[in-house]
Amino acid sequence: MTGSPTDGDTVRRIALAWRELRRGAVGATLRTHLVGPDGPPLEQAQLDALDILVTERDGWRMSEFAVALRVDPSTATRAVSRLERHGLAERVTGARDRRIVMARATPAGRQMMARITKRRALGMERLLASFDADERQQFADYLDRFVASIDELIDDLDRKRDA
Template identity: 30%
Template sequence: MKDVHKSFERDPDGSLFDPQARAAMTRFAAGDDTLALEAATAVRTAFHAVERMRAHGAEGRGLSSGALDVLIRLSAGAEDGLSIGELAQSAGVSSRNVTGLVDTLERDGLVQRVPDRRDRRSVLARITPDGQAWIEAFRRPTQAAMAAIFRGFTSAELTQFRHLCLLLADNQHRVSEHLRQADGVEGPQQ
C-alpha cells in the first residue's frame, strides 16, 4: 500500500480536517452539511494509515489483512480450531470470504483443516506450528507499529476511539438489518 502523506489543517476549534476532502464533500453535498461525509472520509484515511503501519510491521511477509486477522483469531481460538462460520462471525465477514482466506493460509502451511470431533459433518480450521511461529515473529513489529501510530493518545482517548469506531459499525449493521427487513429478506446476511 502506497504511503500518501496528506496535509491537514485545523478548524477554529483546533480540530484537524482534510481541506481536499472538505472541498470535494462541499461540492458533492451541494450546500448541505458535510460533517458526516468528512467524518466518513477521515475514517477511510485512518484505516489506510493503520493498514500501512500494519503492513510495515508484517515486513513483507505476504499476508493480506484479512488472512492476518483469521490467523490471529485462530492463534487465540480454541485448541481444536474454529469453524468457518465462527471465524466469519467473529470477523464480521462472509463465510465465503473466510473460506478463501483459510484456503490461502492452508496453502502457505499456516493453517490446516481438521475434522470436528463434535460433528463429523463439519471441518474446523486450526493454526499449525508454522502459523503460530509466524504470529510470534509478527507480534513485536506489530506492537511497535501500533504504538507508533497511536503515540500521543491517552488511554481514555483510545477507549473513546474504539467505542466510536464500533458504534459506527453497529449503526451500519442496524441500518443494513432494517433495509433487509424492508426488502423482505429474512435473517442476518454477511
C-alpha cells in the same frame, strides 16, 4: 452536544481520516512491515482471519468462523484456503463427527501471529507516543464508541434489508 452529528468540517475531517486509514497503499505498507520482508503476501482479510484463529480459540467450524470474521462463509473459506497455502492454517475433521471441518492455526501461523503482535505493539507505541495517558484513554474510548456505532448501523441496515 451541539449541532447535528453530520454538520460541518469535523465530519469531513473524520471521513477523510477514515479514507486514509482504509487506503490500499497505507494498508499494504503496514502489512508488509507487520508480516516482515520474507513473510507471505497476505491481504488484510487473511491477517484478520489468522488473528482470530490464533487469539480467539483453537479450532473453528467454518460457519462460526465466518460469523466471527463478519463475512459470508465462502469468504471465510477462501481466507482459510489462502492461509493453508502458506502453511499458516489447516482444516481438520471433527473427532466425534467426521463431517465437521474445523479450521485452526498451525504452529507456523501461531509463530507468525506472535511476531505480528509484537511488531503491531511497537508500532502502536510509536503512533501513540505524542498522546499523554489521558489522551490515549480518551482516544480508545472514542474508537470503542465509533466501532459500536458502526455495528449498530450495520445491524440497522441488515434489518431494513431483511424486512
